[in-house]
Amino acid sequence: MQSVTDKSIVLKLNRLWMPTGFARVDKSIVDMVSGVAQAIAIDYEIVNDEPDYDQVKSMTALDWDDWIALPVRSWELAIHSPSITIRVPTVLVAREFAEMPIRKFHGKPNSFAVWLRDKGIDQYTGRKLQEQDASMDHVVPYSRGGRNEWDNVALTDKSINFRKGSHLNSEVGLRLIRKPTAPAPVPASSLIGTIRHPSWKAFLQHQK
Numbered sequence: 001m002q003s004v005t006d007k008s009i010v011l012k013l014n015r016l017w018m019p020t021g022f023a024r025v026d027k028s029i030v031d032m033v034s035g036v037a038q039a040i041a042i043d044y045e046i047v048n049d050e051p052d053y054d055q056v057k058s059m060t061a062l063d064w065d066d067w068i069a070l071p072v073r074s075w076e077l078a079i080h081s082p083s084i085t086i087r088v089p090t091v092l093v094a095r096e097f098a099e100m101p102i103r104k105f106h107g108k109p110n111s112f113a114v115w116l117r118d119k120g121i122d123q124y125t126g127r128k129l130q131e132q133d134a135s136m137d138h139v140v141p142y143s144r145g146g147r148n149e150w151d152n153v154a155l156t157d158k159s160i161n162f163r164k165g166s167h168l169n170s171e172v173g174l175r176l177i178r179k180p181t182a183p184a185p186v187p188a189s190s191l192i193g194t195i196r197h198p199s200w201k202a203f204l205q206h207q208k
Helices: 025-033 111-117 158-164 198-202
Strands: 010-013 019-023 037-047 050-062 078-080 085-087 091-094 134-138 153-157
Touching: 010 025, 019 025, 025 037, 025 091, 050 198, 111 134, 111 153, 134 158, 153 158
Parallel strands: 010 091
Antiparallel strands: 010 019, 037 050, 037 091, 078 085, 134 153
């Protein structure tokens, strides 16, 4: 079973509280202990003894010494040692870093990068896909001489990809809605993807 310290559930913010990425819990704790970052303690409205993550009451950035003094509430993840129980940080803010990193796509395409480039849109039907239903189609299949290059991959529904198999698009009546190309550089915030912890909602209102 994966330890909570190995989970990538910590949202990273720059000094301006803008999302820049995410990290594992253990790496985030190292950043806190070294003074590079602070964790954000968030208080919510409580409904039926549970936090309403859509109703934030307050946010406070805390250093490590203040953080470990916080109580661990029933709905929160915790790290245990023989002498102390610590609330798991899930949102971290950099003390000095104020930039928004720009990510460039190098090398061969992968499923996640193609999902981002095509904005989750099926490139044959124009339909918005759920991540679990999407796949990376090689427009010209390997068996027909196609390569794993940006101009030969497109996002599509798994069922369409399965039906297409090793055929060319013209052989199965498929037509791309746009020509695939290498994606332009994007802000790191666009690579965060789905929300991995409910506390992220206050910073990623556009995500699902």
